Amino acid sequence: MNVISFLQQTIHLGPETEADLARIIVREQFPKNHILVRPGQYYRRLMFVEEGLIREHYLSMSGKDTTYRFHTEGNFVTADESFIDNQPSQYTFETLEDSVICSISHADFETLLRQHPEFEQLHILVMHQLIREMKERITALQFQTATERYESLLQSQPSIFQRVSLGHIASFLGISQETLSRIRSKR
Amino acid sequence: MNVISFLQQTIHLGPETEADLARIIVREQFPKNHILVRPGQYYRRLMFVEEGLIREHYLSMSGKDTTYRFHTEGNFVTADESFIDNQPSQYTFETLEDSVICSISHADFETLLRQHPEFEQLHILVMHQLIREMKERITALQFQTATERYESLLQSQPSIFQRVSLGHIASFLGISQETLSRIRSKR
DNA sequence: TTTGCTTTTTGACTTTTGTCAAAGACTTTG
DNA sequence: CAAAGTCTTTGACAAAAGTCAAAAAGCAAA
Numbered sequence: 426m427n428v429i430s431f432l433q434q435t436i437h438l439g440p441e442t443e444a445d446l447a448r449i450i451v452r453e454q455f456p457k458n459h460i461l462v463r464p465g466q467y468y469r470r471l472m473f474v475e476e477g478l479i480r481e482h483y484l485s486m487s488g489k490d491t492t493y494r495f496h497t498e499g500n501f502v503t504a505d506e507s508f509i510d511n512q513p514s515q516y517t518f519e520t521l522e523d524s525v526i527c528s529i530s531h532a533d534f535e536t537l538l539r540q541h542p543e544f545e546q547l548h549i550l551v552m553h554q555l556i557r558e559m560k561e562r563i564t565a566l567q568f569q570t571a572t573e574r575y576e577s578l579l580q581s582q583p584s585i586f587q588r589v590s591l592g593h594i595a596s597f598l599g600i601s602q603e604t605l606s607r608i609r610s611k612r
Numbered sequence: 613m614n615v616i617s618f619l620q621q622t623i624h625l626g627p628e629t630e631a632d633l634a635r636i637i638v639r640e641q642f643p644k645n646h647i648l649v650r651p652g653q654y655y656r657r658l659m660f661v662e663e664g665l666i667r668e669h670y671l672s673m674s675g676k677d678t679t680y681r682f683h684t685e686g687n688f689v690t691a692d693e694s695f696i697d698n699q700p701s702q703y704t705f706e707t708l709e710d711s712v713i714c715s716i717s718h719a720d721f722e723t724l725l726r727q728h729p730e731f732e733q734l735h736i737l738v739m740h741q742l743i744r745e746m747k748e749r750i751t752a753l754q755f756q757t758a759t760e761r762y763e764s765l766l767q768s769q770p771s772i773f774q775r776v777s778l779g780h781i782a783s784f785l786g787i788s789q790e791t792l793s794r795i796r797s798k799r
Numbered sequence: 800t801t802t803g804c805t806t807t808t809t810g811a812c813t814t815t816t817g818t819c820a821a822a823g824a825c826t827t828t829g
Numbered sequence: 830c831a832a833a834g835t836c837t838t839t840g841a842c843a844a845a846a847g848t849c850a851a852a853a854a855g856c857a858a859a
Binding site for chain 2: 489491548557566568
């Protein structure tokens with residue numbers, strides 16, 4: 426699914442708008458295990474995953490690496506601290522598969538919103554979806570057991586288990602790799 | 613802090629806009645322990661807490677009551693499922709203190725955005741802040757210990773401990789009341 | 800101020816999860 | 830296909846957190 430087709434699902438794009446988009450969108454191909462953004466980096470671009478998988482993770486002071494979330498094809502991604510607050514990213518973004526990523530700069534994004542107000546609609550829609558997902562995530566972490574969270578993930582994104590190592594999934598669920606392994610062995 | 617003054621910190625309000633606002637804002641006073649929204653209810657209003665404190669909580673199937681978050685004076689609040697997705701709220705909203713709450717309907721909010729585009733700016737600002745807070749919350753729940761989360765809360769919102777019972781705070785932190793009590797006794 | 804109610808703490812015990820270490824399975828590559 | 834590397838599982842133990850029950854403390858209203 427490429428960005429343009431994706432956008433057309435939600436908003437109508439006139440030929441002029443499409444031309445504008447084509448001018449500002451950068452399409453890049455990255456190999457597996459490529460680091461897109463590192464902690465401390467200013468990365469003020471809005472990305473869209475056309476193909477592949479990005480892992481966003483956090484390095485604690487003790488050096489432990491914890492997956493914040495996975496971003497799969499057909500989704501928008503930003504280094505929030507940079508894109509929203511113009512601050513250095515706290516998180517690392519890396520590809521876990523060969524990936525195709527389209528992106529536009531923050532400045533171009535702002536211009537786009539000003540010149541084509543129909544994108545405002547979409548912008549809000551994307552933020553709403555993000556808020557919805559985050560709320561579910563918070564409640565899951567707050568009052569579900571590790572096993573329940575595992576079952577939910579299995580339900581909602583079964584394919585992730587074929588694509589990502591269990592260590593990364595464990596830290597995403599907020600548990601150790603060994604605990605995840607034991608949960609899985611009991612069924 | 614009343615809504616109008618609060619809004620003026622961020623955007624300039626012309627006299628006409630102020631008049632429009634005065635027409636659509638409903639200001640209500642509620643006693644302590646008043647339920648504002650119950651699960652299953654459609655509550656499509658954007659609220660602003662002028663005074664007091666709202667607790668947003670979730671009832672699990674087993675009947676356990678878990679605090680999702682606290683909303684204090686000077687903040688916007690919505691029953692997200694209703695306001696954003698036009699679905700019944702999954703959460704309960706109740707005052708924990710005598711409170712003054714201003715609110716406008718979803719329809720009026722939409723109209724306001726259309727007629728006074730300067731609110732769009734603010735709207736996005738509020739969503740950005742929400743996203744920032746939620747991300748911090750997720751990472752805290754994912755890879756901090758209960759003690760660390762307690763310390764963070766003590767840092768960021770010390771006054772909450774004077775205003776809310778420890779049982780509610782414990783469930784907000786994702787731990788049992790007894791665990792919280794033991795964490796507190798060790799210092 | 801006494802009584803009743805709610806909140807908080809404490810104790811004893813159980814369950815869950817984490818940690819460390821090693822073994823096993825699976826991949827990749829020379 | 831063998832060797833090296835990575836990922837996953839397993840075991841033994843330790844630490845963290847949950848549960849249940851009861852006591853203590855705090856608060857509010859009569």
